[in-house]
Amino acid sequence: MSNFLPNHTLDMIDQATMLHPVSSIEDLHAKGPTLYETAQGVTLRDSNGRDHVDMGAGLWCVNVGYGHDALVEAGTTALKTLSYQHHFGNAAAKDTVRLSERLVQLFHDQAGATHLNRVFYGTSGSDANDTAYKLVRYYNNLRGKTEKKKIISRIGAYHGLTAAATSLTGIDAYHKMFDLPLPDVLHTSCPHFYRYGKAGETEAEFTDRMVADLESLIQREGPETVGAFIVEPVMGTGGVFLPPLGYFEKVQKLLDQHDILLIADEVISGFGRLGHWFATGAFGLKPDIVSLAKGLTSAYFPMSASMISDRIYDVLSAKSAETGVFMHGFTYSGHPVGSAIALANIDVIEKEGLVAKAAANGPYLLKALQDVTSGCPFVGDVRGMGLMIGVEYVADKRTKAECPAGSAPHKIVSKYAFEEGVLPRALPFLPVNSFSPPLNITRAEIDEGVSRFGRALKCAEPELSKALQA
Numbered sequence: 001m002s003n004f005l006p007n008h009t010l011d012m013i014d015q016a017t018m019l020h021p022v023s024s025i026e027d028l029h030a031k032g033p034t035l036y037e038t039a040q041g042v043t044l045r046d047s048n049g050r051d052h053v054d055m056g057a058g059l060w061c062v063n064v065g066y067g068h069d070a071l072v073e074a075g076t077t078a079l080k081t082l083s084y085q086h087h088f089g090n091a092a093a094k095d096t097v098r099l100s101e102r103l104v105q106l107f108h109d110q111a112g113a114t115h116l117n118r119v120f121y122g123t124s125g126s127d128a129n130d131t132a133y134k135l136v137r138y139y140n141n142l143r144g145k146t147e148k149k150k151i152i153s154r155i156g157a158y159h160g161l162t163a164a165a166t167s168l169t170g171i172d173a174y175h176k177m178f179d180l181p182l183p184d185v186l187h188t189s190c191p192h193f194y195r196y197g198k199a200g201e202t203e204a205e206f207t208d209r210m211v212a213d214l215e216s217l218i219q220r221e222g223p224e225t226v227g228a229f230i231v232e233p234v235m236g237t238g239g240v241f242l243p244p245l246g247y248f249e250k251v252q253k254l255l256d257q258h259d260i261l262l263i264a265d266e267v268i269s270g271f272g273r274l275g276h277w278f279a280t281g282a283f284g285l286k287p288d289i290v291s292l293a294k295g296l297t298s299a300y301f302p303m304s305a306s307m308i309s310d311r312i313y314d315v316l317s318a319k320s321a322e323t324g325v326f327m328h329g330f331t332y333s334g335h336p337v338g339s340a341i342a343l344a345n346i347d348v349i350e351k352e353g354l355v356a357k358a359a360a361n362g363p364y365l366l367k368a369l370q371d372v373t374s375g376c377p378f379v380g381d382v383r384g385m386g387l388m389i390g391v392e393y394v395a396d397k398r399t400k401a402e403c404p405a406g407s408a409p410h411k412i413v414s415k416y417a418f419e420e421g422v423l424p425r426a427l428p429f430l431p432v433n434s435f436s437p438p439l440n441i442t443r444a445e446i447d448e449g450v451s452r453f454g455r456a457l458k459c460a461e462p463e464l465s466k467a468l469q470a
């Protein structure tokens with residue numbers, strides 16, 4: 001035990017020594033941290049001994065639930081066998097090689113993506129998207145298209161918080177403190193029909209408007225300067241919404257016309273979240289790069305993987321004698337312990353049928369949330385796919401009037417939800433609570449979580465009225 005801060009409680013030490021990610025320092029000093037001590041399955045226990053149904057699976061990542069023996073054992077064995085091995089200079093670890101074969105096979109078999117045949121590893125969703133950002137540049141440099149480097153993302157997108165990933169993220173709040181985005185990243189319209197569809201506009205017309213916006217941005221910049229378009233197939237942190245009708249078919253055609261790569265950010269959607277192994281298969285996408293993290297190891301180890309298309313790899317490979325070493329990689333790229341855990345995680349998803357469970361329990365959770373929120377005048381929309389669901393608040397359900405700036409109804413509800421022992425997430429862009437529990441949540445646990453959320457919503461209503469009708 002250290003005695004650097006004698007007579008301090010853990011709360012006090014936290015406040016005295018930590019800068020928390022995506023947290024308010026003022027708020028931390030006012031209220032102290034919320035400490036969690038243990039977790040099993042879908043349930044987290046806080047330092048006061050109270051249990052919470054984790055409807056977020058952490059940050060959309062604990063796909064097989066907490067404390068799963070198979071992953072713990074795989075990690076323990078790997079630590080004892082080969083606790084570390086880098087992959088620089090052609091070095092390799094067996095489990096990492098096996099994982100690469102497994103990922104390529106999964107994309108072939110489960111997503112029909114037989115063009116994704118190479119894997120590059122990192123440690124987070126953010127660095128996977130930084131890898132994508134750098135690959136777009138390198139690929140086009142090698143092709144002599146040195147101008148073709150801009151990347152288009154979407155307003156409301158979340159792609160992480162390293163410097164390039166922050167730039168790809170399309171939420172101002174993450175940019176303004178840090179003088180980002182980088183100048184070669186652009187953002188097009190947010191394809192959220194419920195919020196941004198115009199009165200009288202059909203969903204198909206909305207899609208056409210979104211695609212026309214993208215096209216005019218490409219034309220304005222010059223197609224010869226645009227290297228890639230990055231998408232979350234189902235937008236997550238931006239508010240949990242599905243692509244509007246026919247969106248990806250039209251986008252893909254446009255990208256093909258202009259020789260623009262598609263980057264699919266499957267950091268949330270990968271590994272069963274949507275009731276499919278990958279959104280690439282579910283939406284029939286043909287991405288050149290797929291970013292994976294979170295569900296790759298169910299967050300038992302920090303690890304990301306970038307699936308790379310033949311189109312890109314073949315150019316890199318053909319020019320390799322000329323260019324020499326591929327000058328990108330991390331100390332922990334392809335970490336053998338992460339690889340062993342990822343292999344065990346994929347086994348669990350397969351053996352326990354978790355993709356099918358997400359497909360079956362997703363609509364059950366969706367309906368339960370629709371039912372429990374139906375009486376609340378401030379819940380405008382409840383939607384989702386698989387176990388990725390959003391509850392969006394409005395000032396008036398009938399007119400869909402937007403919530404007043406700063407009212408943050410979703411944060412109000414989250415506060416009451418914590419008191420009831422359930423943890424939905426409060427998202428940073430639109431007033432949305434998200435629900436993305438572990439894929440092995442049972443129906444009884446869904447019922448319990450939803451009824452706690454329903455009670456929280458009831459308790460929150462007077463405060464919501466005040467905030468939203470101000």
Ligand code: PMP
Pocket residue numbers: 059123124125126127129158159160161232236237265266267268293294
């Ligand atoms: N992409 C998406 C779609 C994400 O949701 C996230 C994290 N929420 C990231 C990238 C960044 O991942 P990380 O926090 O592991 O860097």
